[in-house]
Amino acid sequence: MFKSNGAASSETPKKAKNTDQGSLLIALLPLVILYVAAITLISLTRSDLSGTIPYWETFLPVVAFISLLSGFGPAYVRDQPSLLYVLQQALHWGILIGLLWLLHTQGVRASLNEQEYLIMMLYLLGLGSLLAGLHMDWKFAVFGAFMVFCTFVLSSPENTALLGTIGDTFGITNAQEHPMTFIAITGCVAFLASTLILIGTRGAIMSKRAAAARA
Numbered sequence: 001m002f003k004s005n006g007a008a009s010s011e012t013p014k015k016a017k018n019t020d021q022g023s024l025l026i027a028l029l030p031l032v033i034l035y036v037a038a039i040t041l042i043s044l045t046r047s048d049l050s051g052t053i054p055y056w057e058t059f060l061p062v063v064a065f066i067s068l069l070s071g072f073g074p075a076y077v078r079d080q081p082s083l084l085y086v087l088q089q090a091l092h093w094g095i096l097i098g099l100l101w102l103l104h105t106q107g108v109r110a111s112l113n114e115q116e117y118l119i120m121m122l123y124l125l126g127l128g129s130l131l132a133g134l135h136m137d138w139k140f141a142v143f144g145a146f147m148v149f150c151t152f153v154l155s156s157p158e159n160t161a162l163l164g165t166i167g168d169t170f171g172i173t174n175a176q177e178h179p180m181t182f183i184a185i186t187g188c189v190a191f192l193a194s195t196l197i198l199i200g201t202r203g204a205i206m207s208k209r210a211a212a213a214r215a
Contacts, residue, residue, distance in 0.1 A: 027198060030066045034143060035191045037062070042150050043180055050114035053121075060100070060125055063143075064093035067129070070198075071137040077204045088136065096128040122151040139194040146190040150183055 037059060045052045068089045075085040100121065103109045109117055126147030133141025153160060163182050 024199070024202070027202070028195060030070055031139065031191060031194050031198070034063065034066055035146075035187050035194075038143075038147065038150075039184055039187045042154065042183055045118070045154060046180065049118060053114065053118055056118065056121055056125070057100075060097065060121075061093075063125065063129060064089075064097070067093065067132050067137065067140050070139060071132075073198075073201045073205055074137045077201060077208060085136070089132070092132055092135070093128070096124060099124065119151060119155045122147065122154070126151055139197045142190050142193045142197065146187060149186065153179055153183065 041052055041055055041059060044055070068086070071085065071089060072082065075082065103117075103120075112120065126144050128144070129140045129147060130144025133139065133144055153163065160179050163179055166182075
């Protein structure tokens with residue numbers, strides 16, 4: 001039997017609701033917080049290395065929380081149960097945070113100076129984000145790569161020479177003399193890449209929901 005016009009019109013809002021994902025700007029907010037906070041902390045670290053350690057230690061669980069929130073979409077696309085996804089995230093970041101706790105309680109932290117500890121923590125944050133991205137959400141793979149790059153630049157003044165090489169490749173003169181400007185530009189590029197991944201994920205979610213609504 002054919003459906004009446006009234007029945008068809010009543011289904012339209014329902015289908016629209018099923019495929020609606022909310023504002024893209026709201027979806028981008030966690031990424032904005034992530035990159036703005038990271039670039040701000042990196043800038044502060046260059047001027048006061050030891051003073052920013054507590055901020056980075058606070059930032060790590062914030063990154064873990066944002067990773068958890070932003071990964072539900074990709075988990076839905078790959079048909080991963082929400083509970084399994086949450087457990088996977090908790091295990092991943094729990095191991096990383098637990099490792100830092102062990103470094104404090106087992107005396108390793110005391111054997112390192114401020115710079116060594118901070119660089120180690122930032123590498124752990126970057127690599128942890130990179131692995132989280134590879135396994136659960138590609139946006140965090142981009143963020144992790146960005147953090148590893150920034151940590152490499154921060155770890156030694158000699159490493160800023162790499163910026164000169166990269167700058168010459170892209171026609172940027174004296175890039176090594178303005179590392180924060182280069183880091184900020186790199187952060188913007190990473191943010192744009194993450195945004196494209198987010199848009200692609202939202203498109204995949206919309207297609208999947210639309211297909212389910214037609215079924």
